[in-house]
Amino acid sequence: MNLDELKEKIKAAGVIGAGGAGFPTHMKLAPDIDTVVVNAAECEPLLYTDFTIMQQYMDKVAAGAEAVCQALGAGRVVIGMKEHTAAKLMLEDGAKVGRLSSVKLMPDVYPMGDEIVLIYQTLGRVVPPGQLPSSVGVVVINVETAYNVNNSVSGIPVTEKWITVGGDIPSPAVFRVPVNCNVKDVFKAAGITVPEGHVVLDGGPAMGNIINPDAAVVTKKTKSLLILPDNIPAVIAKLIPASRMIIRTPSACCQCFHCTEICPRYLLGYPLEPHKTLRAAGIEMTEHPEDLRTASLCSGCGVCTLMACCQGVSPSVIMAEVKKNLRAKKIGYRASESTVPNIERDNRLVPVDSFKKHIGVDKFDRAAPYKGKLKVKQSIYKLMLSQHAGKPSVPVVKAGDGVSPGQMVARADSGISAALHTPVGGRVSAVTGSHIEITVSEVG
Ligand code: SF4
Ligand code: SF4
Known part of the structure; x- marks a missing residue:
């Protein structure tokens, strides 16, 4: 199938990035790509969604990615996967899972699913700051997206979502549910009640958002519904309003630089220094333009807030606010050259085990078995x-x-x-x- 035909099939099936921003997949496919990277990092703790899809349908994931690869005239598919995931799937570094697809093992650190980090970890290429992966000859698609692309080739549209329902509940599980079904009806069908003093997140504990389970629906981007206590660090960080954090920051931030030292994109050599952005936030754009402009390079991973700051500041919240303002003014940062990773990078990566403990979710991390299609009645x-x-x-x-x-x-x-x-x-x-x-x- 040529590129135009595949794009038309993907577009007609309504395939979008199944995790993250939900970028329409047909729009991602551009010429001059030599490698398709499948994002199988399952970056956030407590999620077993992509693992389950690979466990059940690795052949379809590889076939979807290879359809993209062939249509683009790219030479290979690299599936970036954590070592422990590969061990459970009984795969090893370089294992072939399709004619063009092989597995690349990655360490269990957070946030390995950030596509800029993923591309470096799998291929050793650094995407120039502010550029798209295509600038280094790469397109990245998520596991579920590749699965949906494979369906689209057979004319099957996206009407189902794979999700992990987990957190502080007796039996976490992975289900397939209808797109846009009600969260409350998912919980009802799964026999789950949200306990007092708990919140529901759409997404993982680090980057997920608190939702109202009585009003929210499962979207094409939902990877998980997590029920978590409201007194653990991961949730507390989400409960503080951005407006309050912005007022607190100038007096609370001691400019210790820890948030910058641990930032995964700073460690790839990006000119992203949250401590400087925090210092400049609230000041006129003209006074420290670079410190503000580089905030557009922030992935929102939350590591700076959840692992670095001992002053109760949430750098990622401020970064998100600055980014929002930059977007509104159509300002961003863009470099033409790749950067050089920091020599300390490997020593400063955040192991997921410590991350889970630090943010208070380690005790809720139990394997979530696949329970098939959930009979949601609404x-x-x-x-x-x-x-x-x-x-x-x-x-x-x-x-x-x-x-x-x-x-x-x-x-x-x-x-x-x-x-x-x-x-x-x-x-x-x-x-x-x-x-x-x-x-x-x-x-x-
Ligand atoms: S870690 Fe906290 S106190 Fe230190 S510079 Fe960053 S925001 Fe400020
Ligand atoms: S959220 Fe913080 S750690 Fe993550 S990319 Fe942005 S500034 Fe860096």
């Missing part, structure tokens, strides 16, 4: 038109229309956008600016 689905990067999907159905499972209900808009399919059959009961509501014909 009578109304709200299919979100914006659950990917870029422009919202454009509805192609109207109120009153009958729909069947897998039918496209919204197409991709021009530019960066993605299509949307209904996971259930029924009748369209409403089309709004934010969602398409489907009343299910047969619940359960």
